[in-house]
Amino acid sequence: MYKNTIAITANTSWYLYNFRKNTILALLEQGYSVIAIAPFDVYSQKLTDLGATYLPVKIDSGGTNPVSDIATFYAFYKLYKHHKPCVTLNFTPKNNIYSTLAAKCAGVKTLNNIAGLGTLFINESIASKIARVLYKYSQSKADFIFFQNEDDRALFKQHKIAHNVMSDRLPGSGADLSRFTVTAAPDDGVTRFLLIARMLFDKGIGQYLEAARVLKKQYGDTVEFRLLGFLDVDNPSAVSKAQMNAWVAEGVVNYLGTSDNVEAEIAQVDCMVLPSYYREGVPKSLLEAGAMGKPIVTTDNVGCRETVDDGFNGFICEPRSTESLTDALNKIIIMPHSERLKFGVNSRHKIETEFDEKIVINKYLVAVKQLLNEA
Template sequence: MSFQNKRITLVVNVAWSMFNFRHGVISRLLADGYKVTVITAPDEFSDKLRNMGCTVIDLPISGKGTNPLQDLSLLYSLYRLYLSTMPNFIIHYSIKPNIYGSLAAKLAGIPSLAVTTGLGYTFVNDNWIAKVARSLYKLAFRYPKEVWFLNEDDRQVFLKHSLVSADKAVVLYSEGVNLNHFSPLPKTSYDENIRFLLIARMLWDKGVGEFVEAARIIRKKYPHATFQLLGACGFANPSVIEREQVEKWEKEGVIEYLGTTNDVRSHISQADCVVLPSFYREGIPRSLMEAAAMAKPLITTDNVGCRDVVIPDETGLLCPVKDANALAICCEKVLGLSSSAREEMGIRGREFMMRQFDEKLIIAQYLHTLNKYGV
């Protein structure tokens, strides 16, 4: 294939996730001479993708809508865009692009790849929406060249439900972490406090309630333990925690709310342990990868995606889901470690990221796959 004809289209429901989670992959594709088009619902990151050198096509893609007419409209819109732009290969991310994009690519006669970034409610619930979603997955996933999963648990679920053939189901092992960008940084201030930091959108599903309850338990015995929340409140989601609730916790003195940031590194560098007690079906939690890359010990749940980032008792601790008491016990174990022991746990965590989650490994898998299919 000639240099000028290497055209890749990436499709996702929000530009934010494309820029933040796949920046390294996109940069490498552009550097290797690919013309990269991103089809996504527009947001403040659309222009950042354009500034990288991507062509960005704005297309409203509802992440959670269940209106069949809107879904058929999305299928048709993607089909028309694929015919007009004629990429050599299409990569779909998230549920709606995976389903309707894979079907549209088949109709347009263009090879594609589907990347499932987490199963969410589709496989936790057994309501009619979940059943329809599974049926649509089964139909759509007949057509991509491969279907990638971010962890083995998700791959096994799809195989168990016969939603994808085994020869197409591939594990990507996360979307990678940039180990140069997320590297250990010294603390800028020192005191006697031991800081536990949770980085996530403020959702009950992320275990924020359990984190707060564990903070109540721990701070009665260890007043020097500080529990911090970093992430957005009050957005559209059934599991959202409103800002007013967070303010109540602040007034109670049980947590510190750090708001939001475009660069989490300064907050991670000040933390002694990063916590994510999620009971959501995660793909691979980025906040945990970034914290481990910065040599911080982790506490997370023995849950899909989360457990993949931790070597128990070596790089962090695992606790059961929805169990604030067990989470508090893990926090107490971290408090009982010497500073050198916590530091050693963090160092081993970064080494684990280097072995399995380095962004360079992920980029190599993308390039190998494109070469495999002649793109």
């Protein structure tokens, strides 16, 4: 067991680089060796460039094949037995399950992050029921669990999941306040909205599209609705390429693809939107938009509502309601540009005081040291 080696795992290298880059750098600065474990993609080399040791693992993120999942468990086990980290930090659902079980078998301490539960505790499919059993069993083997919102923490308590495991709440993944700085949208008579997420109907993409249809009909080219994020993903709720192409051809929305420079896209818009009814952690896109001084429109939904003080830095609408979303977006449209900027200042203040990424990273460092002192 190498007391200064920390493993950090997720279901994509893209996730580790884009969402946990500063956590990796902070661990390295503290003198730890960091092993980054995730499936290989174009971001794997970027993890090595940060100073981490990258190790590949195969994870079928959206799949339900038990043979594939057993192989994932065994792959984690072999990595932990060979590289002997003292603690593993797990992100994303299958990592929380299979990395935790493998680490327990290999004698490695685990620190898990529950960043939203998706449809896991809503869907009554056989796959969801099996996943709940696996979650319940695996999380009882963890040494520390971070929750991104109190709703998820309460849900774990209600289902008697890991009730004897140490836990704490994090303000989501936090926002990097030095990277995401206040940038005013152009005052050119056009109100621009942006939705950043994986393109899933559960994220409220359908309601956003319908609201856009209504408001484009009313305001024409003085309003614009943009979408940014992975399309045609491995998820039953995924928006297909054909569907997106049809919407774009209709002239209702602009699809921007994906970007490593999301701050450039956020900078151009007047308001960030996420009408999700997915069980979120705390959506990163809302935190980053808030840090850049943008008003936010989101739903009264787990993880989302934490980012908005209604009528102060944005508006909260009803989940699954096109009418409620349309009304909230219309409030932004009819608002004077100066008032939108004022809402944006309020957003920045809220992110600075409640969601600074440094708060999150410091909590990880404290928890790691706590687990090492117990080792």
